[in-house]
Amino acid sequence: MNQSGMRGKSRLPPTDPPSLAERIRLEMESFTPSEKRAAHLLLSHYPFAGLDTVAEFASRAGISAPSALRFVSRLGFGGFPDFQKHLREELEAQLLSPLAKSGPSDKGQGAPALASFAEAVIGNLKATVENIAPAEFEAVVVLLSDPRRHIHFTGGRFTGALARYAESHFRIVRSHVDFIEGQPALWRDRMIEIGRKDVIVAFDIRRYQEDVTALCETAARQGATVVLLTDPWLSPIARVARHVLPAHIVAPSNWDSSAGLLLLTEALVAAVTKRLWETAKPRMEAVERLRNGKL
Amino acid sequence: MNQSGMRGKSRLPPTDPPSLAERIRLEMESFTPSEKRAAHLLLSHYPFAGLDTVAEFASRAGISAPSALRFVSRLGFGGFPDFQKHLREELEAQLLSPLAKSGPSDKGQGAPALASFAEAVIGNLKATVENIAPAEFEAVVVLLSDPRRHIHFTGGRFTGALARYAESHFRIVRSHVDFIEGQPALWRDRMIEIGRKDVIVAFDIRRYQEDVTALCETAARQGATVVLLTDPWLSPIARVARHVLPAHIVAPSNWDSSAGLLLLTEALVAAVTKRLWETAKPRMEAVERLRNGKL
DNA sequence: CAGGTTCTGAAATTTCTGATACAGGTTTTC
DNA sequence: GAAAACCTGTATCAGAAATTTCAGAACCTG
Incomplete structure (x- = not known):
């Protein structure tokens, strides 16, 4: 994209991670049934369920390995290792700095009340x-x-x-x-x-x-x-x-x-x-x- | 209700967690030079450094992959996946318990707290x-x-x-x-x-x-x-x-x-x-x- | 209920990781 | 100072893991 995209409030926070868990929860409705099973497993043992192998993850979620792969791909990751890396980094960040979250809040439409x-x-x-x-x-x-x-x-x-x-x-x-x-x-x-x-x-x-x-x-x-x-x-x-x-x-x-x-x-x-x-x-x-x- | 508090020290709690990190510290002296490098890396980013691949771990520690393998084998694990599994389980157990963080983190006092x-x-x-x-x-x-x-x-x-x-x-x-x-x-x-x-x-x-x-x-x-x-x-x-x-x-x-x-x-x-x-x-x-x- | 779309898993395929054998180098020991 | 024991890295391999393919199943949709 062009470089002037940074102006105003249209900027997307580059390093401010809205926990993957939150994103999953928000997109939950748009998931297919087996993706939902994967999401539920992951959220219920977040993030550890995702640190096993694809086969293990899929089996525990009651779906097939390809479905698990499609799930992580749908979340925007290039592959399962990418996905795991993200989980590890998120976990590490959270564990090392409890104050991780903050920053000027970009409160969009939101419930005004x-x-x-x-x-x-x-x-x-x-x-x-x-x-x-x-x-x-x-x-x-x-x-x-x-x-x-x-x-x-x-x-x-x-x-x-x-x-x-x-x-x-x-x-x-x-x-x-x-x-x-x-x-x-x-x-x-x-x-x-x-x-x-x-x-x-x-x-x-x-x-x-x-x-x-x-x-x-x-x-x-x-x-x-x-x-x-x-x-x-x-x-x-x-x-x-x-x-x-x-x-x-x-x-x-x-x-x-x-x-x-x-x-x-x-x-x-x-x-x-x-x-x-x-x-x-x-x-x-x-x-x-x-x-x-x-x- | 807990009036009998201090008595009966004869029985030690059975669930005392012998963290892998502690064991490594204790055995540190008996390690070979490259094993020490591996140990130091692991302890300095415990336990996340160990969750990557062998190649990554070895490279970050400045040693070869086989040396990294020997290190985990020396700790008593059957292989690298075993080792990672142990780290994950330890991490999960600690994170889910309110005992997660220990005392030595002496931050500020009073008001800063x-x-x-x-x-x-x-x-x-x-x-x-x-x-x-x-x-x-x-x-x-x-x-x-x-x-x-x-x-x-x-x-x-x-x-x-x-x-x-x-x-x-x-x-x-x-x-x-x-x-x-x-x-x-x-x-x-x-x-x-x-x-x-x-x-x-x-x-x-x-x-x-x-x-x-x-x-x-x-x-x-x-x-x-x-x-x-x-x-x-x-x-x-x-x-x-x-x-x-x-x-x-x-x-x-x-x-x-x-x-x-x-x-x-x-x-x-x-x-x-x-x-x-x-x-x-x-x-x-x-x-x-x-x-x-x-x- | 046909036609099309989407979803899903078995199996084949590819990629990559963990493991091993071996040789060069270093330290120890007598 | 030479032999033995010990570390360590390179090269290689076996096998497991991730990924892709593809066909069948489920689900719409008109």
Whole structure:
């Protein structure tokens, strides 16, 4: 083609690979039946199913070798070795740089609703990160990495799900982790056990929930350390909280977005997992064995 | 529950992975010069350097093909294909496990950790949005806006929290919304009620959970419409799903990130709320009144 | 239901890879 | 310092893998 083709937004990203898996998924409809079988096998064990020989791949997909060849040829590869090379390179790239994907997004027609919503959420995430005091984040990581502490997660009617999400991860990384329902009737009794050794991690965003506040105040009064994930206007829990991590939540919706809270949660999980790696690794392996054995 | 934690060290975990890379490092001293060159190449691009052809591998290592063959033979493999098969299996096992990355990657501290994590998540969100077929998203919105349908949310051990999050919002916007636990014992009975009028919204990312798959397959067999939120490699549920929304999930962590799934969830909630506004508004007000009155 | 198109797999063909034999060169050993 | 043991690369070969051919099957289409 001519060289002036680079101008404007008509440029095709030369080295920005939309994972082959995605392309396959998008073109799935236009595949013939046996091509679909090949595609499904490949996607279900992506990309390893494609690294065997053609014969093996075809047999596992339940089709003939020529059909498998036609499949990869249809994807634009010159031959099966080409195809495999691409898979290997993609895999290597993904494994070496987890941040591989990004770049100025060329959002074409797209679902405007989804795109603009995503834009707002991304803005929230950036604002959230910029407004977190690094020392505060680090302090929470240290706190949650202390094996002698007992960690309790709780949240309101919407944020309760985030607390559950956090709990399901931390439970695997370390011991003494649980989830407390927000309703007073459900936690009143348990408060007897809460003391200096305990950490309450509370999720609470606006229309702050009185019962969650009550829980945290009670716990704090008994000497527990309270960590609060909230919005920039700060839940009343902030008064009794030792550490506060605020996240931006405004989105083009009738509802607030919890993406910033999820980001903080996942970042905390990642950091604590890394910090406790020596003990977390065998623990995760043990959980894995139990799952495999008992399931 | 895990009170007996530290005891009983006598039994070592049976599934300790003796990575080939480790063995090579240990035996390095006993290698001949050209074997060392091969070993160094392999370790420096482990394991991808070994996945090419013998000729390529040898040439990159600066040795002859026969020397490369002797190298793998010396490691105890019957031949080069055997060797490659082992590498692939090792890679696959590591990639599918959350233990994939080990500790020694000491990157930044504190704030950098959060910032780079956020960067990766933002990249995931962009990639997710770009790869959603607008028609698919819209179709799901229409489906979930149909007041005659019954909506059931479900998910795996981590994604279950997202399903709960979705449910807690949709429950307020419209009627006939509930959450189904993933364990078969808990949903078997309820399946009798599932039929053409029902929609199952399933959250399932890699290490796909068999019980969730079973639930969806059963529901689909009975005529229910299945909507799947998954990762780009597609949960097996995709086979029975009417609509699939994939989200990017890879993050610099031992865990996958669900932020993309949350984004889709919140965007769906926003879109459905808007679409159903005429009926949703009075409903939301009523819920509000109930909460204020009863609390 | 005929005519045409598309899809598919068995078998033949080609290409290329992995493996081996052998000889030249290097190091070790006495 | 010579013989033995050991490495290593060139040339060659056997066999496996990918690819192409072609005919039959399935599927439209009018």
